[in-house]
Amino acid sequence: MIHVKSEREIDLMREPCRIVRDTLAFVGSRIKAGMTTKEVDELVDRYIRSEGAYPSCLGYAGYPASACVSVNEMVVHGIPDDETVLRDGDIVSVDLCAYKNGYHGDGCRTFCIGEVAPEVKQLVKVTEECFFKAIEGLRAGTPLYDIGYRVQSYAESFGYGVIRAYTGHGIGKEMHEDPSVPNFGRPGTGVRLKAGTVLCIEPMIAMGTYRVRLLDDGWGAVTQDGKPAAHYENTLVIREDGVEILTL
Ligand code: MF3
Numbered sequence: 489m490i491h492v493k494s495e496r497e498i499d500l501m502r503e504p505c506r507i508v509r510d511t512l513a514f515v516g517s518r519i520k521a522g523m524t525t526k527e528v529d530e531l532v533d534r535y536i537r538s539e540g541a542y543p544s545c546l547g548y549a550g551y552p553a554s555a556c557v558s559v560n561e562m563v564v565h566g567i568p569d570d571e572t573v574l575r576d577g578d579i580v581s582v583d584l585c586a587y588k589n590g591y592h593g594d595g596c597r598t599f600c601i602g603e604v605a606p607e608v609k610q611l612v613k614v615t616e617e618c619f620f621k622a623i624e625g626l627r628a629g630t631p632l633y634d635i636g637y638r639v640q641s642y643a644e645s646f647g648y649g650v651i652r653a654y655t656g657h658g659i660g661k662e663m664h665e666d667p668s669v670p671n672f673g674r675p676g677t678g679v680r681l682k683a684g685t686v687l688c689i690e691p692m693i694a695m696g697t698y699r700v701r702l703l704d705d706g707w708g709a710v711t712q713d714g715k716p717a718a719h720y721e722n723t724l725v726i727r728e729d730g731v732e733i734l735t736l
């Protein structure tokens with residue numbers, strides 16, 4: 489069941505979402521070649537806690553870190569460790585959640601480390617653009633799967649693969665609420681979204697196949713062809729006349 493938020497609840501969500509935004513910007517200003525993914529996780533953990541929030545990925549379904557740090561062919565849920573060192577030319581998705589005021593915020597950016605190959609840079613750029621395509625015209629009354637249709641048609645026009653195994657989601661008191669928000673779909677189908685619905689829209693786009701393989705750690709998911717994937721996510725509110733993005 490989709491829980492539509494009151495204005496009061498949306499106001500309470502502003503703070504965790506602002507912290508997500510600021511943490512992502514902070515990581516973007518610090519991340520560089522030579523760092524381990526564990527060091528990225530420490531930056532995230534310290535920043536979120538310094539804001540009086542809790543990094544709610546930590547302990548979620550047993551997840552062992554404060555951020556998901558996914559390098560190159562890792563699509564999502566990369567568990568930070570002290571062996572994975574960021575190198576010039578890598579792309580790194582940093583996905584994190586902050587919990588404060590009784591609510592979660594959730595966001596992700598894919599960062600380029602040093603000089604990244606032009607075709608990989610384009611993947612990162614198009615993945616971000618997929619998000620903005622998805623919210624074009626999005627407002628109260630829009631059928632849910634129009635979101636995925638927009639992401640998919642844009643991504644596939646570049647020959648990219650749209651990840652099927654993971655989706656966006658509702659968010660609020662729980663990190664994952666209804667509805668599930670796929671990045672693919674048929675236009676004009678799905679529930680008509682109501683004003684006050686809070687969603688995480690998160691295109692996960694691969695340079696090649698959309699098929700993924702789960703690592704033995706039970707979390708990390710890599711593309712089956714080993715080609716890179718990018719991820720971009722914001723938390724937003726559906727309004728009568730558009731959307732209000734809480735993590736930008
Ligand atoms: N931010 C992620 C999402 O969009 C959450 C990762 S799962 C966790 O669903 F276990 F790491 F929290």
Ligand code: CO
Nearest residue numbers: 594688690721
């Ligand atoms: Co999310």
